[in-house]
Structures are given as structure tokens and as C-alpha cells.
Amino acid sequence: MTEEIKLNSSKLGTKEYWDNFYKKEQQNFKNNNDDTGECWFDDSDAESKIIQFLINELIPYFIENSTISFLDLGTGNGHLLFQLSEDLQEVIELEGAFHENEFVFHGIDYSSDSVLFAQDIASKKYSNNNFKFDQVDLLSSNSEFxxxxxxxxxxxxxTLDAIALNQDIITEDGKRGMDIYATQVKKMMKFDSILLITSCNFTEKELIKVITSQTNLEVYDKINYPSFQFGGVKGSTVVSIAFCRAES
Known part of the structure; x- marks a missing residue:
């Protein structure tokens, strides 16, 4: 258990906050179909870097698979999946890459309002694409999904950031959400599956510890962001690390 890594609790770690947030987002979208909501970490251009990393580094790793499946944890408005699909289609049309592969895009969130919002966007703006969204509690011990x-x-x-902002104990043996996150996610990983996490709350060292201390997941690669130096310590405001399930 990662007791030494602890974030302060925040309303951003509560389901009530996100339910209310996505209720408002749904209403905004109904009033204006061009308003599809927030793009998280937009100020660091993280989404664009994530997608380029996927296209250039991770998807080629699975190129021999006829179908390549993506799961977006805490999908929110589904923006990452929608943009990934658009950019992949552009690469296929312009470069001919991945034209023999089928892509499946699946998003889950514990907020039913998030799921309804993403489904609404998909049906109105991306009806020809293979998107699916489900309400799933990632931290549930008996989740069928x-x-x-x-x-x-x-x-x-x-999503791990938000989970870590709720420091409540959720298991009988005294663990918090962030303590069981990695073992829960690993249930959905095949041999050689990749987990790509982007965080603004953890340092690179902390994020690696949270993921690897309770699993046999290994660091596969990382995305480089512009760095800064303060007090002799070098770092960046956003961290993205890919972990691989290298063993059964």
C-alpha cells in the first residue's frame, strides 16, 4: 500500500461533483451541439501528445492484431476517444497506415451523467464510428465489467488523479482508491496490454510507485513534456507513462 503518497482530499474526488458537472455539460450540449465540453490538460497540449504517442509508438505494437481495442477510464465526455478516432482516420486516409486494422473505442465512467453525455455526442456527431460507453465503478471489487x-x-x-483526491478508506483492510487502482485495472489487461496514464498530481517517480508496487506491470515508455527547474529539481506539470503487462 502506498501510504507515503497522499494527496489532500477534494470535492473533485467525489461522484456528486462529477454527476453535477456532467449534468451541466449535457445541458450546454443540448443548447449548442458544438459545445462538447472540456478537453482536460488542454493547456499542456497533453491530448495531442497522447494521441501522437499512440499512433507513433503504441498502436504499431499491436499492428498484427486484426482488431485493436481501446478503453478510456473515466471517459467524461469521450473527447479523447473521439479525437483519437478522427486522427487515426486521417492517418489511414493520408498515409494508408493501419488500413487493415479495426479499432474499437470503449469508454467507462462511474458517473451515469458522463456516460449519457458521451453517448449523446457519439450519436449526434460520430454515428458511423465504433464507440461504446458504459457506467462502471472502477473500484468495485465485484465488477462484472x-x-x-x-x-x-x-x-x-x-482519472487516477481524481481517485487520489478522495482519501476515504474503501476496503476492509484499510486501503484507499489509489491503493487498489492498479490491481483493478490489471484485471482488464491481456498479456502485453498497455496502460497509458496521464497525471498532473503525481511526479513520475510517484506514479511509477503507485502502479508497480501492487502489480507486475512494468514501465514501457513515457511521453516527454516541456520541463522546468525549481529549487534544483527538474520536472514537468504533466506526466504520461505507459505500463506493460509483460507477464501472465
Whole structure:
């Protein structure tokens, strides 16, 4: 258990906050179909870097698979999946790459309002694409979804961050959400699956510890962001690390 890594609790770690947030987002979209909501970490251009990393580094790793499946944890408005699909289609049309592969895009969120919002956007703006969204509690010990689904590439853009902002004990043996996150996600990983996590709350060292201390997941690669130096310590505001399930 990662007791030495602890974030302060925040309303951003509560389901009530996100339910209310996505209720408002749904209403905004109904009033204006061009308003599809927030793009998280937009100020660091993280989503663009994530997608380029996927296209250039991770998807080629699975090129021999006829179908390549993505799971977006805490999908929110589904923006990452929608943009990934658009950019992949552009690469296919312009370069001919990946034209023999089928891509499956699946998003889950514990907020039913998030799921309804993403489904609404998909049906109105991306009706020809293969998107699916489900309400799933990632931290549930008896989740049928976690036990019955496997994916090639699992994406997390800020979901572990939100989980870590709730420091409540959720298991009988005294663990918090962030302590069981990695073992829960691993249930949905095949041999050689990749988990790509983007965080603004953890340092690179902390994120690696959270993921690897309770699993046999290994660091596969990382995305480089512009760095800064303060007090003799070098770092960046956003961290993205890919972990591989290298063993059964």
C-alpha cells in the first residue's frame, strides 16, 4: 500500500461533483451541439501528445492484431476517444497506415451523467464510428465489467488523479482508491496490454510507485513534456507513462 503518497482530499474526488458537472455539460450540449465540453490538460497540449504517442509508438505494437481495442477510464465526455478516432482516420486516409486494422473505442465512467453525455455526442456527431460507453465503478471489487472484458490499450487522462483526491478508506483492510487502482485495472489487461496514464498530481517517480508496487506491470515508455527547474529539481506539470503487462 502506498501510504507515503497522499494527496489532500477534494470535492473533485467525489461522484456528486462529477454527476453535477456532467449534468451541466449535457445541458450546454443540448443548447449548442458544438459545445462538447472540456478537453482536460488542454493547456499542456497533453491530448495531442497522447494521441501522437499512440499512433507513433503504441498502436504499431499491436499492428498484427486484426482488431485493436481501446478503453478510456473515466471517459467524461469521450473527447479523447473521439479525437483519437478522427486522427487515426486521417492517418489511414493520408498515409494508408493501419488500413487493415479495426479499432474499437470503449469508454467507462462511474458517473451515469458522463456516460449519457458521451453517448449523446457519439450519436449526434460520430454515428458511423465504433464507440461504446458504459457506467462502471472502477473500484468495485465485484465488477462484472472488469472481470469479463480485456483490452489492448487502456487510457487514463486524469482519472487516477481524481481517485487520489478522495482519501476515504474503501476496503476492509484499510486501503484507499489509489491503493487498489492498479490491481483493478490489471484485471482488464491481456498479456502485453498497455496502460497509458496521464497525471498532473503525481511526479513520475510517484506514479511509477503507485502502479508497480501492487502489480507486475512494468514501465514501457513515457511521453516527454516541456520541463522546468525549481529549487534544483527538474520536472514537468504533466506526466504520461505507459505500463506493460509483460507477464501472465
Amino acid at each position: 472488469l472481470n469479463n472484458n480485456k483490452f489492448d490499450i487502456i487510457l487514463d487522462k486524469g
